[in-house]
Amino acid sequence: MRVLCVAEKPSISKSITQILxxxxxxxRNTSVNYVKNYDFNYPQTxxxxxxxxxxxxxxxxxxxxxxxxxxxCDPFALFEAQVISYVAPDKxxxxxxLIAEAKKAQQLMIxxxxxxxxxxxxxxxxxxxxxxNPTIQVKRARFSAIIAQQIHNAAQHPVQLDMAxxxxxxxxxxxxxxxxxxxxxMQTLALQTRVEQVKESVVSYGPCQFPTLGxxxxxxxxxxxxxxxxxxxxxxxxxxxxxxxxEEVQFTWKRGHLFEFEVAYAIYExxxxxxxxxxxxxxxxxxxxxWKPLPLTTVELQKSGSRLLRLAPKKILDIAEKLYQQGFLxxxxxxxxxxxxxxxFMSLIDKQTQDTNWGAFAxxxxxxxFFTPRxxxxxxxxxxxxxxxxxxGNLVGDEKRVYEFITRRFLASCSKDALGFMTTVDVLYGGxxxxxxxxxVLERNYxxxxxxxxxxxxxxxxxQEGQRFRPSVCELREGQTSKPALLTEADLVGLMDKNGIxxxxxxxxxxxxxxxxxxxxxxxxxxxxxxxxxTLGIGLVDGYNEIGFDRSLSKPQLRxxxxxxxxxxxxxxxTKADMLTEGVEQYKEMFVKAKRDxxxxxxxxxxxxxxxxx
DNA sequence: GCAAGGTC
Numbered sequence: 001m002r003v004l005c006v007a008e009k010p011s012i013s014k015s016i017t018q019i020l021x022x023x024x025x026x027x028r029n030t031s032v033n034y035v036k037n038y039d040f041n042y043p044q045t046x047x048x049x050x051x052x053x054x055x056x057x058x059x060x061x062x063x064x065x066x067x068x069x070x071x072x073c074d075p076f077a078l079f080e081a082q083v084i085s086y087v088a089p090d091k092x093x094x095x096x097x098l099i100a101e102a103k104k105a106q107q108l109m110i111x112x113x114x115x116x117x118x119x120x121x122x123x124x125x126x127x128x129x130x131x132x133n134p135t136i137q138v139k140r141a142r143f144s145a146i147i148a149q150q151i152h153n154a155a156q157h158p159v160q161l162d163m164a165x166x167x168x169x170x171x172x173x174x175x176x177x178x179x180x181x182x183x184x185x186m187q188t189l190a191l192q193t194r195v196e197q198v199k200e201s202v203v204s205y206g207p208c209q210f211p212t213l214g215x216x217x218x219x220x221x222x223x224x225x226x227x228x229x230x231x232x233x234x235x236x237x238x239x240x241x242x243x244x245x246x247e248e249v250q251f252t253w254k255r256g257h258l259f260e261f262e263v264a265y266a267i268y269e270x271x272x273x274x275x276x277x278x279x280x281x282x283x284x285x286x287x288x289x290x291w292k293p294l295p296l297t298t299v300e301l302q303k304s305g306s307r308l309l310r311l312a313p314k315k316i317l318d319i320a321e322k323l324y325q326q327g328f329l330x331x332x333x334x335x336x337x338x339x340x341x342x343x344x345f346m347s348l349i350d351k352q353t354q355d356t357n358w359g360a361f362a363x364x365x366x367x368x369x370f371f372t373p374r375x376x377x378x379x380x381x382x383x384x385x386x387x388x389x390x391x392x393g394n395l396v397g398d399e400k401r402v403y404e405f406i407t408r409r410f411l412a413s414c415s416k417d418a419l420g421f422m423t424t425v426d427v428l429y430g431g432x433x434x435x436x437x438x439x440x441v442l443e444r445n446y447x448x449x450x451x452x453x454x455x456x457x458x459x460x461x462x463x464q465e466g467q468r469f470r471p472s473v474c475e476l477r478e479g480q481t482s483k484p485a486l487l488t489e490a491d492l493v494g495l496m497d498k499n500g501i502x503x504x505x506x507x508x509x510x511x512x513x514x515x516x517x518x519x520x521x522x523x524x525x526x527x528x529x530x531x532x533x534x535t536l537g538i539g540l541v542d543g544y545n546e547i548g549f550d551r552s553l554s555k556p557q558l559r560x561x562x563x564x565x566x567x568x569x570x571x572x573x574x575t576k577a578d579m580l581t582e583g584v585e586q587y588k589e590m591f592v593k594a595k596r597d598x599x600x601x602x603x604x605x606x607x608x609x610x611x612x613x614x
Numbered sequence: 615g616c617a618a619g620g621t622c
Contacts, residue, residue: 008621009621010621032622054620054621055622056620057620057621058620062616063616075616078616112618118620120620121619169619170621172618173618175617176617176619179620180617181617182616183617188616201615202616204615204617205617206617206618209617283616321622323622331619333620333621503618503619503620505620505621506619506620509618510618606618
C-alpha cells in the first residue's frame, strides 16, 4: 500500500521521515523551495510511505464577487453575504504537489499539529486530496511530541480526523471575516466623510485588535484620571554598630500605610508616650529558594524578551523564526512549558559546552549539576518548549542576544534553584509591631548562567529573641501613592495572553496592527517603550463604550464567548451552524446600534480630537 | 482598502 503523509510544516515532515525511515529515505524536490517529498518503506505496516507537507492553512476565505468591492453593498449585508473559500495564490504550488502525490496513493495520513487549527488544516488537506483521488482513504496520525516511540505508534494506529474541531475553526474564520469586514467598512466610510485625520486611511475593526486597543486605552485612562493620595506610616530604624561601621537597620510597620492622618498620628503619639525599649519578639531563620525559570513558551519569550532585551515582541518572534530556519532553535511557536519525560537534555547541553561564555556552566551540568526542568501547566501536544538545538557561535546583534537569552534560559531551567537563608525579625515597640528580613545567598546555582535574574542578599545583624534596644529613628512620615505606569509591550502581551486575545503566533501581530493603524503610538521614556493611544484610538474605544453595549466591542468578553462556542462545537454540544447564526445575530444587533448611535460616537470623537493634546 | 489563523 502507498501512504501519503502530510505534515503541517516542513520541519515536521523531516523529523517524522527521519524517525519512521530510520534514516533510509530518498528525497525529491518540488516546485516549492521549502517543500520536499521523502520516500521510504515502512515494513512495520508493509507500506511504502511518501512524506510531504503544507505550510499552515491552504484556504483563504472572502466574500463572493457580488460583495467583495467596498461599494458593492451596505456593510450590513456582509453578515449574510455568501462567503467562498479558495486556495491562496501563494499555496498553489503546494496544492499541485498534494494533487500529484494523492493520485499515486491509496491512503492519506494527516500529520498536522494536534490542535484545533491542525484539525482544520487536516480537513483542508483531505478536501484537496479527495478531489484528486476520490477513493483515497483518509486517516489521521495523533502524536504529542516528536519522539520515536510516539511517532511509530501514531503511524501504526491512525485515527479519524476530528471534523467537529475542524468545523469550530471554520465557524470562527467565517464569523471573524463577517464581523471584521462589516465593522471596518462601516467605521471607515462613516469617519472618512467627517474626520479630516482619517481621509486616507482604513479604520479597521477586528475581534482581536479592538480588545488589544482597549487594554492600551484603559490603562491610559487610569493614568490620566489618577489622583495621588497621601498616606502616613511609622518609619522605624535602629543603628547597628559593628567593628568597622555603623549601619541603619530599617523595619517595616506591620500596618503598612494609613490613609487617615488623624489615625496615624494618634497611634504614633501613643507609641512615643510609652517611652519604652523595642523588644525582639521573634527571630525566624529558614532556608529559602529562588526558583529557576520555567521552560520557555512563545508568550513568555516575547514577554521576558521584550522586557530584558528591549526588543518589540514581533521582532523577537521574527528573529526566533529565522534562528529556527537556520537550525539553531526548536520550533518557536509553542504553548508548552513542560518537557516530555523522555526528552534528551544531555545531548543538547553537550552542544553548549564549547561556548566561551556559558560553556563552563554547561559542563557543570554534565558533571552532576543537571536537574530536570520544572513542569509548567501548559502543553499544546505539538511542540516542546523553546530550546537551542545547536550551538551558534557566529551570530551578531539582536540575533545573538535572542539566541543567548533562549540558551541561558534553557541551561538555567536544567540547573538547580538558587538557595538562600532568610532571617525574619519581629519587633514590638510602643505597642506596635515592626519587622525586618535579611537574606544570605548560599548557592547561586542557576543564577550563574541566568544573568537576567537578580537575588540580592541584605544581611541582618544577629538578633536574639528577648533582646531590647532603643530605635535610632521613629518618625511619622508622609508618602504619596504613585501614578500607574503606561503599558509596555510586555504588559500588553501578558494581558492578551491572560484574556485569550490572539494566540502565541498572533499576539505580536495584533500589537503591530494597532500601531500600524495609528490607534496607538510608541513613546520612549529613557530606555523604556510605552504604548500611548492616539486621539483616534481613544475616540474609537471611548466612543463605543459610550454606546453602552452589554459587552463592549473593545473588551475581551466577546472573544472569550467565541472561544467558549468553539469548545462547545468541538465537544458536539453545539453545531457549527448554530455558532454561526448566533454569532451573526449578536453582532448584527450591535452593528445596528452602533450605526444608529454613530452621531454620539462621532461627537465623542470630535470632542477628543479637539481637546486632547499630547 | 476589511479579520484571524496557520506558516515561509
